[in-house]
Every structure is written in structure tokens, then in C-alpha cells.
Amino acid sequence: MNPIVIEKTDQVSNILKEQQLDLWLVFVRETSAAGDPILPLIYGEMGLTWQSALLFTPNGEKLAILGRFEAETARQTTAYDRVIPYDEDIKPSLLQELERINPARIAVNYSEDDVLADGLTHGLYLKLKHLLAETPFADQLISAEQVISALRGRKSKTEVERIQAAIASTLEVFKSAFAWIKPGLREIEVAERMQAEVEQRGLDYAWPKTNNPAVNTGPDSPVGHNAPTDLVIQPGHLLHFDFGIKQDGYCADIQRIVYFLKPGETQPPEPVRKGFATVVRAIQAAYDAIQPGLPGIEVDRAARRVITEAGYPEYKYATGHQLGRLAHDGGALLGPAWARYGKTPFMPIETGQVYTIEPGLMVPGYGYIGLEEDILVTKSSAQYLSPPQTKLILI
């Protein structure tokens, strides 16, 4: 029994009520070759081979119609009230249930903008239309993107626990690295040693290991989604990490900053201190701004203003993104009103969502300062899921 599947399927009926939807229909086949990204949340990691339908109604019904040889596996999830096996053709059972539920609109998994809500392939969509031909249902298919966005966003108890566990492991690997990093090491050596620890712990990466961790030392390191280079850590460098572990299917995403003192220095130079304090204040400003119901753009603005008012150029990315099964889990964004973000900065923040907060700035001559903290949206504000870095680590 997978607690995630129980908890997530239990959330669906309220979401459908809020959105005044009669039915959410998840239609899939041969998921081992091409899966729908929603399935790990509502069914688990097992395959569904023949055409299979998972049906959810606002009054809490949860039905699975699938090939007979997979019926026992579906029952064992204990998430579905009824498991309806078929032998030859899904059509009779599917039509029977649709006629009984008699929905005015049927939400299915397609979305032009959100890949995580776009699990229904076009050929399978056509297949579904053919199955429903000669019924009124064929013309009632609408996008389930809002259902999926709410369901992925509002983390269940176990989901929050797993994200916390991934964060804890990420911080442990950081802590260990802070004990051995020193001038003379190359970026790539630092990354490989941290990766060795991830793999020794049997853990996975929140994004591909080519740039996880990202490691940037000093003013000349290319910051972005770049792989670590052969640049060597030197006294007087800022060292920037962007690192996240995936554990039990859930991700952490954290940035940390170290400064390497030059001989004779007892504290970092003033530009470094000022830059670091500015980023810390920007994070706190975003954190303070978070409240359910507010669009993410407001939070982005609060953090971005701290950076620009301190005289730094604004960062060229969103202040924060959602975190979950993926490091960038989609949906509402703490971002600016830039075309490439579409409508996501205007979607409301909701209780139970997990976001990163990650402003940054360049300190010329020393390097990049970016911090990234992971937070949970509570009923009225926010809660750090990890102790934020508020002091420069000095080595």
C-alpha cells in the first residue's frame, strides 16, 4: 500500500467540487512505454497495459476500469472503491459507468501549457473520442489542467515528509562538503565527491547529475544550468552550490554560499558582505510576502525589489518554483510577468504548496551569490522546511 496514492486520491473529490466538475477521467495504456506523469501520484509505479480508465467524481467515487490481469494489483492499492476488470474491450464498462455518472463535462489530461497535465497522447485522445462516438460524452471533453495543478500543488502529509527527508539528506551532504572543501580543488572535483556521497547513500538526483550539484567558484565561473568546470577554488572566491537530492520520489532544491578567506582576512570584504546580506533580505521579503490567495507575482516583486533597490541588476529568472516529485513541479510560479512564464505568475498561492525562494546577484571580482530555501505554504503564511542560510560560511 502506497500512502501517497491513498492521500492524493483522497484529495480529488474536494478539488472537483471547488472546480464544479462532474468527472475526472484519466485514460492511459501501456504506461511502461509512455506514462502519464500523474500516475505515480494516483496509481503508483505499476504499469497499466491495456486501455485503462481511472474515474473520480466530486462525491468521492474512485473507479478503476482495466485489464483483468492487472485488477488484483489495482485492488491492492486500496485507493479505488471499485475495480472493474475487462477481458476484451473497455468500451462496455466505460460507457456503463459514464451513463450512470452522466457528467456534463469530463476533464481529461491535456494542456497546452503545463506538461505535467498533458499526459494524454493525441492518438489515445482520438481513440477515446472513437470509444465515445455516438454518445453525448464525445463532445464533453475538457482540459483537466486545473485539477492536476491543484492536486500536484497541495502536498499531502506524506509528500511533505518526503520532501523534508530529501532536504535533510541534501543538507547532510552539504555539511560534509563544507568540512572538506578547500582552495586548490576544481569545481568538477567538488561535484564528483558530493555525487559519490549521494550514490553511497543510495539516493537519487532531483535533476540530472551533469549539473547537480552546480558548483561555481569565483568571478569567472559560468552561472546557469552549466556543468562544473575545471576552474580551481582560490582564496577570495565565493563558491556557489545548487544541489538537490531526490529521495523516495520527492525532491529538494537548495543553494548555498561559501567564502574562502584570503591570508590575513578575518571577514569577507565589504562587497561580499553586502551582497550576501541583500540576498538574505530578499529571501526574507519573499517569505514574509507569501500568503494563500495571493498571486505569485507579488512574492516575486517583493524579493526582486530588495535586489534592485540595493543597486544590483535584477536576476533573469523567477524568484521561486514549486517543488515535489520534480525539482520544477509546474503550476503556479513566484515569477515576474514575462511572456515565457505565461499565466503561471498570476495563479494563486495555495495552502500546502511547496516553493523554492532563490534570488541571486553577482559580486564583481568575487563571484555569484545565490541562496535557495524550500518553504511550505501554511494556512495563513509560510514555513521554512529547512533552516535558511543567514550567515556566510567562511573557510
Next chain:
Amino acid sequence: MNPIVIEKTDQVSNILKEQQLDLWLVFVRETSAAGDPILPLIYGEMGLTWQSALLFTPNGEKLAILGRFEAETARQTTAYDRVIPYDEDIKPSLLQELERINPARIAVNYSEDDVLADGLTHGLYLKLKHLLAETPFADQLISAEQVISALRGRKSKTEVERIQAAIASTLEVFKSAFAWIKPGLREIEVAERMQAEVEQRGLDYAWPKTNNPAVNTGPDSPVGHNAPTDLVIQPGHLLHFDFGIKQDGYCADIQRIVYFLKPGETQPPEPVRKGFATVVRAIQAAYDAIQPGLPGIEVDRAARRVITEAGYPEYKYATGHQLGRLAHDGGALLGPAWARYGKTPFMPIETGQVYTIEPGLMVPGYGYIGLEEDILVTKSSAQYLSPPQTKLILI
């Protein structure tokens, strides 16, 4: 540089010429969250994040239009003549190339019947239609299922080598098992010990390890896609294995048969000998029947006839399926004209395809006999990719 990607993209132009198609357009986005199953063959394992288009023409042009930050990765494949990066919007570059190529029809990746040719999600299909709105191209999208079926089916040199390597590893694990299996072991113990060897070799499974290997001892073991049970091997049992390793991304799929002599027996009893000889003959009949251009149903019929004419009930599955990146790689099938196989048994066998041949029968009182060999279709007939089992293994 990935040789598979070079070889497979080089195959495309001939396939388009044969099918009289002007353009194959592979349109994807955020493939780390939801990939198209064709990408590992024509692009590799790297992600494509922003909307990306891979274009192939019958005169051999291969273009990649994608986000600038992924352009260098695309160039490094060396498979694309031109890599066209964009910063904000794919539309101008895509329309410019379409206008230049000016195709009458554009094949895109959707298929009602073949999941491996159905990589385009419905939301992304709508996005593409919107991108092409106000051009003649919006109404020229057709299914690329025949392109993909041909491309996946016709194995390149490196693909055949990798399948052969997976077969060799599978046979080595079998050989080792034949040295230690003995009466008294449970099915599940046999499976776990073989799996330990797979994992010690750092190899992967051609299908999930819950039933890989499938292990069936004696007349009471449930044969099918079942997990091994606690049934204990006894003298007088037939032991049936269905096992396949995945190595460097390519699969093997092989069945083998062992008989455990009873005290005093020097050879298996007559019903076991007859059953085994019948299955061996059925495999040879299928093998002899294979020739390019023939529909798979003819090969199925040749093997099936041997089984039924010897007085056994016919097996309830297809005689053989294609093998490649997946253990069941889709497309043309060596199968009977049963509704659930759709048109696949009527698709022609082609040079370069790899098939399994796997007839089977039950010997009451002793157990199940199924053999499975992997073969390559040559220019005029077929070639075994592994030495077929023609003698019962006696223990």
C-alpha cells in the same frame, strides 16, 4: 557521440522516400517530465526543454530547432546538419523552415494503435496547430506511425550488436543457473539468485523484475506473466524460464526448459520428450517460414500448425513479437488474426527486424514447455541471434 542516433537518423530519408512523405516533424517539450519514446533513437537520452522540433526530409535533411541553451548538446550528437537555436519563440524559425520545405503532408507522432508511435501529447498537438494557424500546414498533419514502425523495426548495425550482447549476457546467466539449480529449491529462490547475478553484472532487466525471470516448476505452476511462487522443484518436474536482460538500452527475451530426472530415470518420459520435440519443430517451422515481405500471420500459422497437428491445444498468444529497446517493441507481429492484435499480424516482415519465436504447450503431469529464440530477418530469410535450444537440459 551516440552511434545509435547517427545510424537511426541516417535511415529516415529512405523510409520517407518509400512512403512518399515530404516531412517528418518530431515536436516535443520538457522531455524529462514526459518524453516521446522515439527520442532515444533519434536524439539520445538528453532532455529537450523548450518546445523543440526535429525535422527530417526524404532528401536527407536533418534539422533541429530548439532552445539556445541546448543547441551545443544537439550539435554534439553530430546527427543534425543544422541546429537552429531560438531564444524566445520557436514559431519564426519553424515557419521559415516549413515554408522552405513546403511539404504537402507533415507526419507527426500520433497513433491510435501503436503506443510507440504516439509520443505527441494532445495538448502539444493543439499547441502545434496554433503555431501553424494561418498557414496551410495546420491542416496537413498526418500520423507518422508507418515511419516510426519502419524505423524502430529495421535494426541498424549497432542495434543488432547490442541485442546480441544482451542475448549473450542472458545466456551466461542461464548457463550459470543450469549449474546450480536442483530439486528442493523454490521458484522464488531460483529467480532471486539469477537476479543477484544480473545486478552483480550491473545489467538491467528487459521487463520488470517481478516476473523476470519467470520461473515455473512442475504441472501446478501458473504460467503467464506471473511472479515466481513458493512451489518447490521436484524430480519429474519440467522447469520453464522466461528471462531477458537489457544491456546498453537493448533487450533479450529467451525461454529455456530443464527436466529433473526422477531416481532411476536416464531420460525424460515419453510425453515430455514428445512435447519438447514438438516445440522445437514449431520453432524451426516458424524460422523456415520467415521471409521479408510476408505478413507475420503466415509465420504464426506455420508454428501453430505444428503444435495443433501434434494434438496439443493451441497457445493463446502470438508466436513472436519484435524485440529492440523494449522487450515488446511493437509494430508487425508474428501473430494470429485475433481482434486484440488489430492489423499487426498483417504487416509485412522486413529485413533488419528482430523477432522472438516462442511457441509453447502444456505436458499434463510434468509442466509447461515453452522455448523462445531471438532471430534477425535477413535479406531473404532469417538468422538465429543465439544458438537455439534443441535438447532438453537434464538435471
